[in-house]
Amino acid sequence: MKKQGVYECEKCHEVFNLNAAELKDMVPVLIGYACTYCRIKRGYKQPDDHDLEKLKFIEDLLPPFPVPTQRFYYSRDRPFLTKRRIESVDRLFDKRNLITLSVLFHEICNYPDEELRELFKLAFSAGLEFVCRLNPLRPGAKGYSTRSGLTVHELWIPAVHCLNNPLIIFFDRLKKVIAGKRESYERCRNVKFARDINDILKGKANCLIVEDSATNLDRLLCGRCDKDPVEKNRCEGCIDFIFTDPPYGESIQTYELDFFRNAWLFPDRLDFWRDEIVINRNQGKDREIYYLYMRRVFECLYKLLKPEHYMVLTFHSSFIDVYNTIIIGATVAGFKLEKVIYQPPAVPSAKQSLHPYTSAIGDYYIRFKKPREAKKPELPTSYDEKVFERVVIRHIKEIIASRGEPTPYSVILKEIYPRLEREGFLLYAKPERIQKILEKYGEVLEE
Numbered sequence: 016m017k018k019q020g021v022y023e024c025e026k027c028h029e030v031f032n033l034n035a036a037e038l039k040d041m042v043p044v045l046i047g048y049a050c051t052y053c054r055i056k057r058g059y060k061q062p063d064d065h066d067l068e069k070l071k072f073i074e075d076l077l078p079p080f081p082v083p084t085q086r087f088y089y090s091r092d093r094p095f096l097t098k099r100r101i102e103s104v105d106r107l108f109d110k111r112n113l114i115t116l117s118v119l120f121h122e123i124c125n126y127p128d129e130e131l132r133e134l135f136k137l138a139f140s141a142g143l144e145f146v147c148r149l150n151p152l153r154p155g156a157k158g159y160s161t162r163s164g165l166t167v168h169e170l171w172i173p174a175v176h177c178l179n180n181p182l183i184i185f186f187d188r189l190k191k192v193i194a195g196k197r198e199s200y201e202r203c204r205n206v207k208f209a210r211d212i213n214d215i216l217k218g219k220a221n222c223l224i225v226e227d228s229a230t231n232l233d234r235l236l237c238g239r240c241d242k243d244p245v246e247k248n249r250c251e252g253c254i255d256f257i258f259t260d261p262p263y264g265e266s267i268q269t270y271e272l273d274f275f276r277n278a279w280l281f282p283d284r285l286d287f288w289r290d291e292i293v294i295n296r297n298q299g300k301d302r303e304i305y306y307l308y309m310r311r312v313f314e315c316l317y318k319l320l321k322p323e324h325y326m327v328l329t330f331h332s333s334f335i336d337v338y339n340t341i342i343i344g345a346t347v348a349g350f351k352l353e354k355v356i357y358q359p360p361a362v363p364s365a366k367q368s369l370h371p372y373t374s375a376i377g378d379y380y381i382r383f384k385k386p387r388e389a390k391k392p393e394l395p396t397s398y399d400e401k402v403f404e405r406v407v408i409r410h411i412k413e414i415i416a417s418r419g420e421p422t423p424y425s426v427i428l429k430e431i432y433p434r435l436e437r438e439g440f441l442l443y444a445k446p447e448r449i450q451k452i453l454e455k456y457g458e459v460l461e462e
């Protein structure tokens with residue numbers, strides 16, 4: 016062993032990472048059970064010869080209905096970035112669960128009522144993470160915690176994992192889905208679904224769900240004027256308010272992490288990764304392409320929004336490395352940054368408690384406005400690091416002075432952006448630059 020999880024082969028000296036090494040064999044180490052006779056709700060036992068024999072028998076059976084066997088690859092030599100240890104969807108499950116799931120899914124797909132069928136599919140796909148090898152077995156209150164589900168943003172197989180019974184999980188998820196539906200009915204009364212934007216503009220409906228890439232939004236949504244080219248030229252936008260939670264760079268590979276659910280639900284429509292807005296080298300998308308996609312979406316949104324109206328983005332601090340890309344994309348599309356609101360987490364994280372003045376954990380809400388007069392964003396032609404530093408320090412001092420108390424980094428970050436924008440520095444104001452300046456001049460600033 017070289018360092019944690021990294022090993023070197025004694026023979027060929029090839030170095031490999033255990034987290035990514037393919038799984039060859041797995042052995043059952045513990046069986047959880049419930050007994051209806053003595054009312055044990057949760058018992059555990061070591062597998063005995065009888066259990067092992069039975070499992071071996073099941074291992075040789077075939078699922079009676081088709082199961083997904085797609086591989087975690089974009090093409091032959093381009094695996095999913097998050098792929099660890101396992102090559103294809105079916106290998107996430109043991110034979111016993113694969114057989115149960117194949118029967119259950121077959122029954123769901125043949126259920127006559129469409130609305131219920133879709134509800135069942137939702138519960139089915141929500142349960143998958145608890146019945147596959149992505150689900151770790153952890154110590155818990157009553158011996159073990161068996162329903163952690165996906166715990167990391169990777170398709171990682173914990174060495175000791177837990178395969179729950181798919182039927183129990185399905186009915187449990189179904190209960191949760193129904194409770195969720197009840198709540199949403201209560202909160203959002205009078206929802207009427209529209210077929211297209213015209214239903215909304217004519218007041219016939221109030222909710223339109225569009226199943227398409229956000230990069231096509233302009234094409235889909237400009238309803239009032241779409242029919243009439245003259246009207247279309249005149250239209251400055253039809254939408255009153257935009258609220259969005261866009262994809263943030265590299266840290267969450269949504270397509271890859273949802274793949275094992277989608278492979279069950281719609282195996283024929285799995286190529287939508289091509290539209291995914293993400294940074295992922297195996298999809299051939301670097302930061303520049305991510306920026307171009309985001310800018311394209313902002314341009315669509317800009318076109319759709321009425322002048323003098325607002326767009327609000329949510330932004331979680333763990334995506335700080337694309338903060339600027341997002342702000343620049345929106346600004347270049349014509350939006351004007353107005354205000355950043357910071358919402359600290361309910362429970363401060365360990366990192367923030369340790370470094371309250373240089374780390375910013377929590378959610379941001381970034382408010383942009385579509386100005387009445389479109390104007391090109393100003394990009395300063397030359398840029399002097401020293402000048403920028405001075406400006407940043409001046410603003411930090413002002414922010415701290417106006418609060419008159421020690422000021423966490425998160426507060427500085429949210430207040431400094433609108434200030435820098437007013438002075439034409441917005442497009443250079445990377446959070447890591449501001450952080451560096453803070454660290455460099457920490458003592459000066461404490462005066």
Ligand SMILES: C[S@@+](CC[C@H](N)C(=O)[O-])C[C@H]1O[C@@H](n2cnc3c(N)ncnc32)[C@H](O)[C@@H]1O
Nearest residue numbers: 227228229230260261262263269270290291292
């Ligand atoms: C930050 S997440 C939103 C999460 C959501 N608010 C929630 O709470 O579940 C961003 C979402 O944008 C989706 N996305 C990525 N590319 C897209 C595209 N081209 N069009 C529409 N959505 C896209 C991602 O799949 C991801 O689900």
Ligand SMILES: [Zn+2]
Nearest residue numbers: 050052053054
């Ligand atoms: Zn018993």
Ligand SMILES: [Zn+2]
Nearest residue numbers: 237240250253
């Ligand atoms: Zn229009």
